[in-house]
Amino acid sequence: MNQPLLELKDVNISFSSTTGVVEAARGVNLTVYPGQSVAIVGESGSGKSTTAMSVLGLLPGTGKVTSGTIRFDGRDITSLNEKQWQELRGAQIGLVPQDPMSNLNPVWRIGTQVEESLKANNVVDGSDRHHRVVQLLEEAGLDDAERRSKQYPHEYSGGMRQRALIAIGLSARPKLLIADEPTSALDVTVQKRILDHLDSLTADLGTAVLFITHDLGLAAERAQHLVVMHRGRVVESGPSAQVLRNPQHPYTKRLVNAAPSLASARIHSAQEAGRPVDASSEDTPVIRVKNLVKEFDVRGQRGDKKLLKAVNDVSFNVLRGTTTALVGESGSGKSTVANMVLKLLDPTSGTVEVNGRDISRLGAKELFDLRRTMQVVFQNPYGSLDPMYSIFRCIEEPLKLHKVGSKKQREQRVAELLDMVAMPRSAMRRYPNELSGGQRQRIAIARAMALDPEILVLDEAVSALDVLVQDQILTLLTDLQKQLGLTYLFITHDLAVVRQTADNVVVMRKGEVVEHGSADEIFSGARDEYTRNLIDSVPGLGLQLGS
Structure with missing residues (x-):
């Protein structure tokens, strides 16, 4: 040593x-x-x-x-x-690279790619290679490794791809793994x-x-x-x-x-002013989701397998001026629910009410008006801003669409919105590709705020950002909520972020709600094993940092 x-x-x-x-x-x-x-x-x-x-x-x-x-x-x-x-x-020296999507060859079987690393490093004789490939995939925690070795990357989930990359990184038994x-x-x-597995694997191999x-x-x-x-x-x-x-x-x-x-505590926002919400409206649901069901046709399947139930009998309320987090792993149905709340998808059955009105019954004009009340900030600021539009046009577009103000008034409003999200006014003349990820997300928030909405739906709005930038954006959202009495529906798989920001939590698994309650109830005494497992998996949540 x-x-x-x-x-x-x-x-x-x-x-x-x-x-x-x-x-x-x-x-x-x-x-x-x-x-x-x-x-x-x-x-x-x-x-x-x-x-x-x-x-x-x-x-x-x-x-x-x-x-x-x-x-x-x-x-x-x-x-x-x-x-x-x-x-x-x-x-x-082995390497497990960052992005499993782009670091595996899409036209080669997984087994071939593991075998390639054995061949390149002259680790195993040709006749024994296939047996060794299966062994490495088993070591990396893949079930049914013999069958899995014959599959292509697109047939693997993200986690399985990452395991395949770990198998490749450790195939030649390196002394150091990056x-x-x-x-x-x-x-x-x-x-x-995956990290537990990597820990035990590297410990066994030294x-x-x-x-x-x-x-x-x-x-x-x-x-x-x-x-x-x-x-x-x-x-x-x-x-x-x-x-x-x-x-x-x-x-x-x-x-x-x-x-x-x-x-572990909520963000302490710079402004400690209470929310401008009167007590009587505190318990008024601004969004009511009742018995939502969404089924999709599965291509190439017949009979019972033809329909996939992505969302099954989901109900919850979002109270005015609060943050409700919709939490679950990939594939739990949380984004599908968000899309139905935004009326970007129609439910198979069940209803979504916004301010007491069933949004499925709204005509074109009423739906257009609803868009002013409820705005969305998507996960990927790289994809949600038009690269051909200047920042000014990106933010002005909703104002123009809804015929708000004169050209001069719109310019003034864009300047105010940039101030609101702590971006310099000089950014107006720039384009999205000239900004960092965190700056783009601020612009996406400014655009969502342009029409003075009551409700923001935030779909994984900070998951693509570095921790410091993420912290700034969450603080900004908390400040805006306090100043303007906004209501947030936060879609995320990151429970650490939920612990910081949410008042209420709805936990989804395989299309169904397994548990819901206040953030404090969920984090201090989750009843469902799945929820406890989600909380226990947050890296570093249990670390004692002292005072």
Whole structure:
């Protein structure tokens, strides 16, 4: 244990661009001992993935290590040639990449892709390879591995794809495994199963793990040692518990405060003013969902299998001025319910009432008016803003559609909305591709607020964002709710976020409501085993940080 397995000393990494040299990592020092788990934590652009890729000799584009040394297993690997890198990759250092959707070849069977890694690293003789492939997939936790090995990536769920990538990463029994955001695209329960499995697998094999993540809760729970990066520099490092309980650097303190899984209390908004809601309207449901059922035709199926019941007899109320979270794993039916509440889908049976009116009976004009009352913020700000529209046009469009104000009044309203979401007015002239993910989501919120709605439906509105940006957006939503008395229906699979923001929680599983109640009731005494399992799976929720 005394000899480091991996040691980075004063490593600088830069990229050449048309505007000059960009320093992506500056003076990075990092040590990983055999069998140890270390996490590099930081937001997008902090240099954490760049640092990890330099250890594999896989820096993209013009990236190169300009100074410092990288030693692996006692050997300087800073300037290996391509042949030497190939001997090292896979065999000595494995990788589990971030996105299982794009890191598996869609036209090759899974088994072939695992076999390819065995072949590339000369691990097993040809005749034994198929048997070894099945063994690796079983090790990675896939049931019926023999049959699964013959399937293609599109026949796998996200979690199964991630397991296949773990099988590939560990196929040659490397001494070090680099796991780059290995579960960021997965539900918490799937994430927990995969990380538990990865823990036991690497412990059995004695493999050291270098985690790259922006989730501090996950890092603290899974790694013995934390390295915090900010703008290309290591700003703090030390044993996980110590860094979390007593962060020294202002940036680490911000990360600890912002991590939803570590903030057990609700967001304390900058404005503590109470909601402008009079007591009599407090218990008035603004949305009533009654016995909703939604069935879809399944292509190519006959008889009983022809109909898929995506939502089955779902009922709940959303009270005025409160936040109700609709929670469940992927495929639980929560987004389908949201689409019926927004009348983007018609229910097979059951009703949705908004302000006491059954929305299925509304005519075209009444439905158009309803759109002013109820707006939506989608998950992906990259897909929900028109790339051809300037920010001004994106926000002005609903005002124009609903014939609100003169051109000058609309300009004034757009400026007010940008102020409201804490964006500079100069952003009006820019386009979505010139903004970061968090800025785009602010614009999406500004657009949703343009018509002064009473209700916002937020469909996974913060799940694509870094933890610090996520914290800013949630605080913004809390402030807007307090100022304007808004009602939120929050669709999410992230229970850590729910703990911070929701007044009431509705838990869905396989199209049905398994439990609902106030957030405090659900988190302190969930009755249903599925709900308890969801809560227990949130990384870092149980960590004791002291006062």
